[in-house]
Amino acid sequence: MKYIVSSSVRSQILVCLSQGPKTMTELRSETGQTSSALSHNLSNLEKKKITTKNGERYFLTSLGEIITVNLLENIKTTTAISKFKKLWSNHDLSSIPPHLLKRIGNLHNSTLIESESRELFKIYNTYEKILNESKYIKGISPIFRCNYIDIYQKVIEKGTKVELILTQDIANHTLESVSNTEMEFLKNSISQDMIKIWVIPEIKVAFTVTDKYLSLGLFLEDGTYDNSKDLISDDYDAVNWGNQLFEYHKNQAIPFTL
Template sequence: MKDELVSTVFLSEKRKNTLLILINGPATIEEIKESLTGTTSAIMAQIKILFEHGLIEQNDGKYKLTYVGQILMKKIHPLISTLDVLEENKNYWVNRDLSSVPDSLLDRIGEVGKVIIHDPDLSHLFEPPKELLLSLEKTKNVSTLYSYFCPSCPNNYSKLAKKEVNFEMILTKSVYDRLKEEYTEQYNAMMTSKNSNLFICDDDIIKLGALSITDDLVNIAFFNKQGMFDHKKVISFNESARIWGMDLFLYFKEMLYKVEKYPNPIQ
């Protein structure tokens, strides 16, 4: 029976997608057809199979999950989401070092959803993705992490500080030292802003290149399996991805110490 139910869900994209539609509530056949491709007869053939296996039922002209369907999809839905994330960009994910992500968040990787893989050419290697730069111009909140030095970041984030954008930044000790020593003006802007907070970690604590969460996107740079930063980044505009990224940021933040602000900026 277990194999039969799993086959019912996974051996047909129409059946799987119909069940995913009904997770959100009852739907008419017209509403189901709007989200699926194929003829009415082809869709109805798959709905009939779902009926026969007791996964859906019809009431007042609408289809909905049965209790068995709800139980099954509650377990299967996270798996489907995870497979969608990993299979769409399989070559990227299989070559990433995900050791910095706690198990609780790895279990939720499906929440990242549809992503853009940013793979810059040689002339733009150390520049943030344009999607992130555009987002920074209008966002009211930013949480960001860097374990490598991004040449444009001191100016980008000092501008946010001067605009009193709410932002928190996690830096490795070596990146923080360079920011403080070589970019004094920008550092002072960050440290005197009432809405900015800096957190520092030892260089070998966090095995993650970068992480930025704004009001409308999340940008993540994982190291590859060789522990190298190859400049490839994941960008997602999904709200669930932003929540996932923020939970990852908070996980790191809890381990670190905050840079105390002083009344007078450094000279």
């Protein structure tokens, strides 16, 4: 790996070949490198049994495939860290388990939405759009927002199934805030398996994952929730990462009953 990452040309060659066999012309076109630079590095890669050639086309060997998979993962991780440095810095990551922190590269193809205090509706509107477009919703909420009760009621009425993990404080606060009509709706939704709720003592991450999207927010190190930043992604790897984060915390939560 050290040999590969020490050269941008070698890294480019392996990334290109990870998509399938390529001719010299195709490699030159996709990397923007000269034929001499490519030939020199391909010769060295072949000596190290990382690439091979059949006719006019270059391939990855089995060893080359192993190295390239790890190279791509390293590139994604580096991208996710540098691209979203504002989100990771000065924020509490304690509720993201180590095995998912190692795969933070799955979030590389995301967008960080930022808003000033006077335009928090920017994040709220994006979040509402995500919920309205979803077939199922899984969420973790250690923060209370009364307008979310109305949003979730609307999506459930449309047939969207919802799974929520709440802290005990948020569960209590929610029950104290709902009207009698909303309480009846909640009871009916639970009995019909349209909504499932779990309770967890404490958690320092707020996120929602659906069949299409991931929305991720974090707490600052001082314990306050950062309303000004929200990571949004419709990438398959990011959604899969979010589903695993939800299942991790669900396994530590207890079912909620009225």
